[in-house]
Amino acid sequence: MPSGAGVPHILRRTPEERRRARRRKSLRKYGLVLLCLSPWIVGFIVFAAVPMALSLYWSFTHYDMLSSPHWVGLDNYKYMLGLGHLKINGIKVAAASHHDPFFWATVRNTLWIIVVGVPLRVLFALVTAMVLTRPKRGVNLYRTFFFMPYMAPIVGATLVFVYLLNPTTGPVNIILTKIGLHPPLWFYDPTWSKPALVMLGLWGIGDAIVIYMAGLLNVPRELYEAIAIEGANAWQRFRNVTLPLVTPVIFFTLVMGIIAGFQYFDQAYIAGNTASGQNSELGSPQNSLLFYGLWLYQQAFRFFHMGYAAALAWVLFAATMAATVALLLTSRRWVYYGGGER
Amino acid sequence: MRRLPLILLLIAALAVLALSTGCGGGTSSSPTPSAAATDKTPVTITVWHPWTNPEKQVFLSAVKGFHAQYPWITVKIVGFPQSDTFDQQLIKAINTGNGPDVAISFGPDYVGQYAASGLWQDLKPYMQASSFSMSQFPAAALSYTSFQGKQVALPVLTDAYGLYYNKDLLAKAGIAGPPKTMSELTADAKKLTVKNPDGTIKIAGFVPLNSWEELGPADLSRSWGATWFDAQGQPHLATDPGWSAALTWQKQLVDWYGYDNITKFFATYGGPSEWDASNAFQTGKVALLFDGEWRTAFIKRYTPKLNYGTAAFPAADDQPALYGVGRVGGTIVGMPKGCSQPQAAWQFMQYVATDTDFLVSLANGLGNVPTTQAAAQSPSLSLPPQFKAFVGVWNNPKSNYSPPLTASGAGYASLLNAFDEQWVAGKVPDLNAGLAKVDKQISDQLAIGSQAP
Numbered sequence A: 001m002p003s004g005a006g007v008p009h010i011l012r013r014t015p016e017e018r019r020r021a022r023r024r025k026s027l028r029k030y031g032l033v034l035l036c037l038s039p040w041i042v043g044f045i046v047f048a049a050v051p052m053a054l055s056l057y058w059s060f061t062h063y064d065m066l067s068s069p070h071w072v073g074l075d076n077y078k079y080m081l082g083l084g085h086l087k088i089n090g091i092k093v094a095a096a097s098h099h100d101p102f103f104w105a106t107v108r109n110t111l112w113i114i115v116v117g118v119p120l121r122v123l124f125a126l127v128t129a130m131v132l133t134r135p136k137r138g139v140n141l142y143r144t145f146f147f148m149p150y151m152a153p154i155v156g157a158t159l160v161f162v163y164l165l166n167p168t169t170g171p172v173n174i175i176l177t178k179i180g181l182h183p184p185l186w187f188y189d190p191t192w193s194k195p196a197l198v199m200l201g202l203w204g205i206g207d208a209i210v211i212y213m214a215g216l217l218n219v220p221r222e223l224y225e226a227i228a229i230e231g232a233n234a235w236q237r238f239r240n241v242t243l244p245l246v247t248p249v250i251f252f253t254l255v256m257g258i259i260a261g262f263q264y265f266d267q268a269y270i271a272g273n274t275a276s277g278q279n280s281e282l283g284s285p286q287n288s289l290l291f292y293g294l295w296l297y298q299q300a301f302r303f304f305h306m307g308y309a310a311a312l313a314w315v316l317f318a319a320t321m322a323a324t325v326a327l328l329l330t331s332r333r334w335v336y337y338g339g340g341e342r
Numbered sequence B: 001m002r003r004l005p006l007i008l009l010l011i012a013a014l015a016v017l018a019l020s021t022g023c024g025g026g027t028s029s030s031p032t033p034s035a036a037a038t039d040k041t042p043v044t045i046t047v048w049h050p051w052t053n054p055e056k057q058v059f060l061s062a063v064k065g066f067h068a069q070y071p072w073i074t075v076k077i078v079g080f081p082q083s084d085t086f087d088q089q090l091i092k093a094i095n096t097g098n099g100p101d102v103a104i105s106f107g108p109d110y111v112g113q114y115a116a117s118g119l120w121q122d123l124k125p126y127m128q129a130s131s132f133s134m135s136q137f138p139a140a141a142l143s144y145t146s147f148q149g150k151q152v153a154l155p156v157l158t159d160a161y162g163l164y165y166n167k168d169l170l171a172k173a174g175i176a177g178p179p180k181t182m183s184e185l186t187a188d189a190k191k192l193t194v195k196n197p198d199g200t201i202k203i204a205g206f207v208p209l210n211s212w213e214e215l216g217p218a219d220l221s222r223s224w225g226a227t228w229f230d231a232q233g234q235p236h237l238a239t240d241p242g243w244s245a246a247l248t249w250q251k252q253l254v255d256w257y258g259y260d261n262i263t264k265f266f267a268t269y270g271g272p273s274e275w276d277a278s279n280a281f282q283t284g285k286v287a288l289l290f291d292g293e294w295r296t297a298f299i300k301r302y303t304p305k306l307n308y309g310t311a312a313f314p315a316a317d318d319q320p321a322l323y324g325v326g327r328v329g330g331t332i333v334g335m336p337k338g339c340s341q342p343q344a345a346w347q348f349m350q351y352v353a354t355d356t357d358f359l360v361s362l363a364n365g366l367g368n369v370p371t372t373q374a375a376a377q378s379p380s381l382s383l384p385p386q387f388k389a390f391v392g393v394w395n396n397p398k399s400n401y402s403p404p405l406t407a408s409g410a411g412y413a414s415l416l417n418a419f420d421e422q423w424v425a426g427k428v429p430d431l432n433a434g435l436a437k438v439d440k441q442i443s444d445q446l447a448i449g450s451q452a453p
Helices: A015-058 A075-081 A103-132 A139-151 A154-164 A171-178 A190-203 A206-217 A221-229 A234-262 A266-276 A292-302 A306-334 B006-022 B055-062 B064-069 B083-095 B108-117 B124-129 B139-145 B167-172 B182-192 B217-222 B241-257 B259-269 B271-275 B295-302 B342-354 B356-366 B385-395 B413-424 B431-448
Strands: A085-088 A091-094 B043-049 B073-079 B102-105 B153-155 B159-166 B201-206 B286-292 B308-311 B332-334
Touching: A015 A306, A075 A306, A075 B431, A103 A139, A103 A190, A103 A206, A103 A234, A103 A292, A139 A206, A154 A190, A154 A266, A190 A266, A206 A234, A221 A234, A234 A306, A266 A292, A266 B271, A292 A306, B043 B083, B043 B342, B055 B064, B055 B356, B064 B073, B064 B342, B064 B356, B073 B342, B083 B102, B102 B342, B108 B139, B108 B153, B108 B332, B139 B153, B153 B342, B159 B167, B159 B385, B167 B182, B182 B201, B182 B241, B182 B286, B201 B241, B201 B259, B217 B241, B217 B413, B241 B259, B241 B413, B241 B431, B259 B271, B286 B295, B308 B385, B332 B342, B342 B356, B413 B431
Parallel strands: B043 B073, B043 B102, B201 B286
Antiparallel strands: A085 A091, B102 B332, B153 B332, B159 B286, B159 B308
């Protein structure tokens, strides 16, 4: 029988032909993948990549939405930080003589909500989740009860909190007064306005509780049994078993909380406007609710300083990225993955 | 906590993208004003307005008279669901070449920007061609319709601000009439205030806090004739003595109430209740109130039996000539860049700005001040007698729009309001140093809006 007779055609291909066939198959496969991904790719380019590139460009321009942008180099960044020189009305001036009057105030307010709000959120969610994993009966009812606030629309929830914490007519202060305390003015007092927002955040913490509960229920029971045999008390069980095994969840909620903290907006905007009875451009009361995101929004859409707002947005992006990367780097030291190193 | 939605940033970026692609487009290719003045070729113009129901219906009804007078001009009227974002949408449309032929706006704040950027056309060529004079409006109209020599808008009804007083409460306190000086206002406010047994305020004579209804520190400073900018265009709040006098007056009255006490009163009766039946003045919780003319319509609707009067806001004791001066400013009409039918658009603008029947009909329906003398004196005007005080403020030659227009907008005024919150709370040890800081902040804010190429 001659060589090759009766052998399927594909096996008679030369190595080059086989390579081409594989390439075609591979291309068909990737073509199909690309086709399936194309809605996302188009969406990403149109709604993310191009706008980001444009906003980066605009951050180096003077752009007021009324006329075409013109290049000003680093002037927006210099104005933000009060560094170097910039050109105002054609005259070169020291940037320090003209700088954003509220940039650092917004940074302070934003860092406050991150430094105070995020750890409290982690702590509150963890403790609540631990409590919710204990009951034997009616557990689903409790879980639903704690998750429900998260389902509330943010605008409605904030308005309810402004009402609840009204210094005179709000039920919270009525109760506090009845038990002999001198309650604060909450959203009318710069000392208490941010804590009031933190309370609102803790109230709507259902999403984090669910994640922590999943993490807690995932801790192997035999570890608890083993440490119990060793005679460990409740704190030692928590410290040596529970806590290490939920560190991935803590890490996740920390990262998400910090990112959300940098972009904090809705609650402050609504609470400030409602309590002050005005379009509170500067974070009433007394600038205490002037967060970075709110200032960025005002610069862009109230004052039409779109170029400067783009610069603010990129600094926000850089800060968020830096904080996230820093947390990622430290996570190797304290995040324990039960399944081994990831 | 939740975060600023990414979608908001994306929308912003896309909006800007859309704007940038349209920049420079939409120039007028119209005949000269004089050549087309008598042309009666049928045309259609597009008019954008920000009124929402029920005010929208009042406008639509009133404007029907235009077609009777100008049957060859068909008006396509376009309304918007959100008056708050009307100007932003208008700017975007004009920049992309999709703007209307005529724009009616509630935003005098933007007039400086419209004029400086050329987004709204200078009307002078049309005014000259049709012998249209701004003198048919009180001088105050110029303060928010023109900027740096460009007349880019005409007034269409206005708001005017003054003092409301509860006649019954004044009579009970033995006060014969409304205060005319700021000292009288202080004395009356104290006399009219009633406290609860626990020291909290039951009835406030006058609430001197920023954003109590319509009051702002700039309204108080007007009583001393204070101005925002010096002759060189630099903010001078620290050096114009009117500002420190006004803010000192305000602080003294706040201190008399007690800051926490008056803040609690604000928290109880301020905010959203400005716009509903529970309004503090309407329900007798406040005796003296700085507010706009529209309150008369609210009172008529919610508390028609309220026995109240109106007057101009008091003036400083040593400046009696300022009595009768007040803040004004309201709806404006302009011709955007790219208007395709400028002559017909101009006819329409003249009609809504000066036609007595239209203005009277609109004023009766909306409860705003008619902007021409003829309309204000029309026997068809069915506004309550309390309205007279606001017409007086509008006609006062020293009344004006505040804050003054700039090419960077009017957002700088919020810097003063923010400072005022700290000042009345006792957080500012040195008023003049604080005002100097506000001057600097205003200067900074205007600087980023004026970067040169």
